[in-house]
Amino acid sequence: MGDVLAGFHAAWEFESDSVLIRYERGIRTPKLFQALGARRIPLAALEGVTLAAGRRGTVVLRAEPRPGADPLVDAADGQLEEGCDPYRLVLPAERGTLAEYYADELRARLTGSGPADRHLVAPPAAPLRFKAYDGKASFDGTAVRFRWSWTGASSAKWKAGDRIFPVTDLGGVEWRSPELFEGHLRLLPREPGAVATAAPPPQPDQDPAAVVFGLGYGPVHESLPFAAAVLAAVRSASPPAPITVPAPRRDPADIADRIRHLGELHQAGLLTDEEFSAKKAQLLAEL
Numbered sequence: 001m002g003d004v005l006a007g008f009h010a011a012w013e014f015e016s017d018s019v020l021i022r023y024e025r026g027i028r029t030p031k032l033f034q035a036l037g038a039r040r041i042p043l044a045a046l047e048g049v050t051l052a053a054g055r056r057g058t059v060v061l062r063a064e065p066r067p068g069a070d071p072l073v074d075a076a077d078g079q080l081e082e083g084c085d086p087y088r089l090v091l092p093a094e095r096g097t098l099a100e101y102y103a104d105e106l107r108a109r110l111t112g113s114g115p116a117d118r119h120l121v122a123p124p125a126a127p128l129r130f131k132a133y134d135g136k137a138s139f140d141g142t143a144v145r146f147r148w149s150w151t152g153a154s155s156a157k158w159k160a161g162d163r164i165f166p167v168t169d170l171g172g173v174e175w176r177s178p179e180l181f182e183g184h185l186r187l188l189p190r191e192p193g194a195v196a197t198a199a200p201p202p203q204p205d206q207d208p209a210a211v212v213f214g215l216g217y218g219p220v221h222e223s224l225p226f227a228a229a230v231l232a233a234v235r236s237a238s239p240p241a242p243i244t245v246p247a248p249r250r251d252p253a254d255i256a257d258r259i260r261h262l263g264e265l266h267q268a269g270l271l272t273d274e275e276f277s278a279k280k281a282q283l284l285a286e287l
Helices: 031-036 071-076 093-109 155-160 220-236 252-267 273-285
Strands: 003-006 010-014 018-023 038-042 046-053 058-065 088-092 128-131 135-139 143-148 163-166 170-176 184-189 210-212
Touching: 003 088, 003 093, 010 093, 018 031, 031 220, 046 093, 058 093, 071 170, 071 220, 088 093, 093 252, 128 220, 135 220, 170 220, 184 220, 252 273
Parallel strands: none
Antiparallel strands: 003 010, 010 018, 018 038, 046 058, 058 088, 128 135, 135 143, 143 163, 170 184, 184 210
């Protein structure tokens, strides 16, 4: 599509095979969005689009990622607050008609559904680091390093010493938001098979494979991108063969509906003559 829809804290640029989300860096923008900067979301990573009324005269356009397609969403595991959802675009209510048009266009282009067999959204780039309550965590793309602090680390961690965890030795990550009670980041070992009688892991403050969060330590905008990058590296250590899904041809009746909708936007003054002609040509080219 090649169009841009700007809302509060972010702007979505619609392309033929993806949506480029650019987050603002304003003082009111959530710090997680500022840390992410920009993200390209392939349409293959999405399975739905919703548009709903928001608060205080707004509408909310939300893309629904497929399970397993985005390492950030996987690592967050449902713990992000609504205002920090990177797939929400909040707009003034008067732009609802335009948002509905883009929602319809996105839905018509989606081809995937259900869990993805691999990450389709690029993870935050290494190197990454953050300061936890009991140590410092760093990731260079191939290994995670924990360096314990004199003031916060338990005796169990001091006895274990600073740790280095190659990605090839890891099976996943466990992130618990610092905004929840006893937040932490735990590195999970790669094991050839699950053992039903395995003992539960030690408490995070006693586990040399974990760092714990506290007030001002391990904030979401630092520790979550870190966890997502590690998770993506772990998953890509032995990636499955990619599956190519051919793009379907658009239904002529659907094209006609879209053109009629464009005409309504044009008559309402939401599209210029040039924009209307260009979009109409793009739709006709898909027949």
